Amino acid sequence: MVLKEMLNNFESKNINILLKSLNSSLEGLTEAEVEDRLHEYGFNQLDSEKKPTIIKRIYENMKNPLVILLMALALISYLSGDKKASIVMVIMVTLGVVLKFVQEVRADNSAEQLKSMVSTTATVIRDGEVNEIPLKIIVPGDIVHLSSGDMIPADVQLITSKDLFVNQSTLTGESLPVEKVVYDKDYDNDFENTNLCFMGTNVESGTAIAIVLNTGNKTYFGKLTSKLGGQQEITDFDKGINKFVWLMIRFIFIIAPLVFLINGFVKGNWFDSFLFAIAVAVGLTPEMLPMIVTVNLSKGAIVMSKKKVIVKRLNALQNFGAMDILCTDKTGTITCGKVMLEKYVDIYGEDSSRVLKYGYINSFYQTGLKNIMDESILEHKLDGEDYNIDGKYEKTDEIPFDFMRKRMSVVVRNKSMEDVLICKGAVEEVLSICNNYQTKDGTEMFKGEMIESTKAIVKNLNEDGFRVIAIAYNVRNAYKKEYSVEDEKNLTLLGFMAFLDPPKDTSKKAIDKFHQYNVDVKVLTGDNEIITRKICKEVNLKVDSLLLGSDLDKLSDEELQVKAENTTIFAKLSPMHKERIIRTLQNEGHVVGFMGDGINDAPALKVADVGISVNTAVDIAKESSDMILLENNLLVLEEAMLEGRRIFGNIVKYIKMTSSSNFGNMFSVIGASIFVPFLPMLPIQVLTNNLLYDISQTTIPTDTVDKEWISIPRRWDIEEIKRYIFHIGPISSIFDYTTYFIMLYGFHAFDKPALFQSGWFLESLITQTLIIHVIRTNKIPFIQSRASKPLTITSLLIVAAGIILVNSPLASAFGFTKLPVIYYLILSVIIISYILLTQIMKNWYIKRYEIK
DSSP states (O other), X not given: OHHHHHHHTOOOXXXXXXXXXXXXXXXXXXXXXXHHHHHHHOOSOOGGGSOOOHHHHHHHHHTSHHHHHHHHHHHHHHHTTOHHHHHHHHHHHHHHHHHHHHHHHHHHHHHHHHHTTSOOEEEEEETTEEEEEEGGGOOTTOEEEEETTOBOOXXXXXXXXXXXXXXXXXXXXXXXXXEEOOOOSOOSSGGGOTTEEOTTOEEEEEEEEEEEEEOGGGSHHHHHHHHTTTOOOOOHHHHHHHHHHHHHHHHHHHHHHHHHHHHHHHHOOHHHHHHHHHHHHHHTOOTTHHHHHHHHHHHHHHHHHTTTEEESSTHHHHXXXXXXXXXXXXXXXXXXXXXXXXXEEETTSOBOHHHHHHHHHHHHHOOSOOOHHHHHHHHOOSTTOOOOHHHHOEEEEEEEEETTTTEEEEEEEOTTSOEEEEEEEEHHHHHTTEEEEEOSSSEEEOOHHHHHHHHHHHHHHHHTTEEEEEEEEEEESSOOSOOOGGGOOSEEEEEEEEEEOOBOTTHHHHHHHHHHTTOEEEEEOSSOHHHHHHHHHHTTOOOSOEEEHHHHHHSOHHHHHHHHHHOOEEESOOHHHHHHHHHHHXXXXXXXXXXXXXXXXXXXXXXXXXXXXETTSOHHHHHXXXXXXXXXXXXXXXXXXXXXXXXXXXXXHHHHHHHHHHHHHHHHHHHHHHHSSSOSSOHHHHHHHHHHHHHHTTTGGGOOOOTTGGGSOOOOOHHHHHXXXXXXXXXXXXXXXXXXXXXXXXXXXGGOHHHHHHHHXXXXXXXXXXXXXXXXXXXXXXXXXOOOHHHHHHHHHHHHHHHXXXXXXXXXXXXXXXXXXXXXXHHHHHHHHHHHHHHHHHHHHHHHTTOO
């Protein structure tokens, strides 16, 4: 009904020409026309949203610098005649790429299923009927209805509009919303054209009817995205991974040439030294890192989906684990979000059915975004009375809500042919445009005493936990066709509507949990300070530190940095205030999450390290978020946070294991190259050792993480990783040198290269495989903390595989020979000693650097 009324008001020859050119009409397209256009134009989605093809996915995986390095080394080995080594390298590359590919496909399939649970729709007219449809199936020629909170679903041209303001910051960088009106004139560029709205922007306030011009990649946003190659902002997580990768690559470029030169000069066989150096380079490469990261993140996303959390961006999980401040809106997050209209009183504080009636009329006729208070008003009936609004009033116009005025008005014509402007909104903003108040006998002008009395009523309601809005009106005998903000003046205050939105049963427990896990919770709300204090007190949040939006406006950025750290409650905020607070906290080095579900939350959701919304949120809030909750429950967020920390914990385990092992091997290889008269290990043996070790670590994503480790937020600290490498890595060299001594002097292997190489191969493989169980925890391994069954089984299988290989018929093909039984007894002592010494060093390291 409302849409048809809006359409009846438009008059434009240009629109009629446009409708004809797109073979459309004000009745919308038929289903048959939609099918044809979907076939012709495709779905309304960008290339970046489409699933990559198998070839493209493999290509993306092959672009990894570690994979490129390994392939280059494999090619060099092949061209040098060492085909066995090149085959092993190719197997290693294939293993890493295939495992990563399989996990990505699984993650994508899961993500598609999960995203289908999150609904983002548009209102369209088809076959003369109004329908809510997925954005994906919008086609050129569709007639769409736009209102507050909507994403612009495609590039559209307005047919008619009412006080329409659109946020174009994603495309133009403009911080303020731009008014869009139907106006027949020429423009210098498309963004100055007030008739056009673009995909990727959103409606801040007002309403409109528009016709779709372009969809998908043909939109301005689609073309811009394709030029940028679909690149996403590099997160702190990505930067940390890249830093580690390049740290290891630098190690390789230093050590490999050094090993080549030492062996070349000492042994005189430059060709064999060259092949050995290549094998050492491969051995230092953490080629399983991409796969480990992907498996961890995708596993975490699947785990969270079972807990009703949809992860739109995988890396958001790790960022969530690193979060040390959670900022949240109050309504619908801390509170139930299902408000109930409890009171409707006049300016004396007495029950008034007229207040309810006028509030009902306002909510019934508004065409913009209906919030939870509107829904509560429309559900409320007074003693079973049905207002029969359609029969008594005719809507004339409306003045939509915006976040500067914090109010909205509708104008209706009654049977006496009077235009009645009914305004509802935030108390202070409505009072500012009232000069009269309603009495039992008529109206009176506001005077000082009455103003104080009115404020006292509102304050008392707020202190009881009620959210209060004001209702005011103005009757006009000389009516006009269109009304604007300028008409919101000289109103008569009718009374107040009070809503109760109590805290959720889970809020206090969830906030206590966040504090337990060292995450500070701050409330950022547009509500007033009195009711916010009461709600926060009930959920055990500090209420002694509070800042209002008006206070923020007076503070410089430096002053706000000091205040923001110690303030728990921020009230009466605008959308820009929320964004500024989050940026300020980030500038202080915090990882900030933000949870919200309204239009006013979109800027904060975009700038936060992790944006969190709910499936019932407005489109722009869901689009701006990294994670979406199917259940609006802070306890679910706590689970997501802990999962993020577990994911990061397992990734760090792999990094510490690999880097410390490789660093230790570096010293061992250099020493052996100097003192051993032959190659300490053949290239094929080095590569086989590394391949088996890599396989042992593929089950790290299944491992548990100590509760103590996940008790605090964790961020990338490449300096701490370096420090760990330098302290723990060289320990393995002690036992490698012990093995050298035993093999050379105990087993007289000076002239038995195969015996020496077999002995070091097994010692190196078994010690670095089993030491996983020491490095994976800050506790005592096997006793206080045990690895997961898959990781334990894999470790034992790899140890068994190494022993079997050395003693199998294939041994000679790899240059191995059988070892005496006493070797295995000595090896047992070495392994136990290595584990004990590493544990001692680890405990010292933890105490020395106060690692938790």
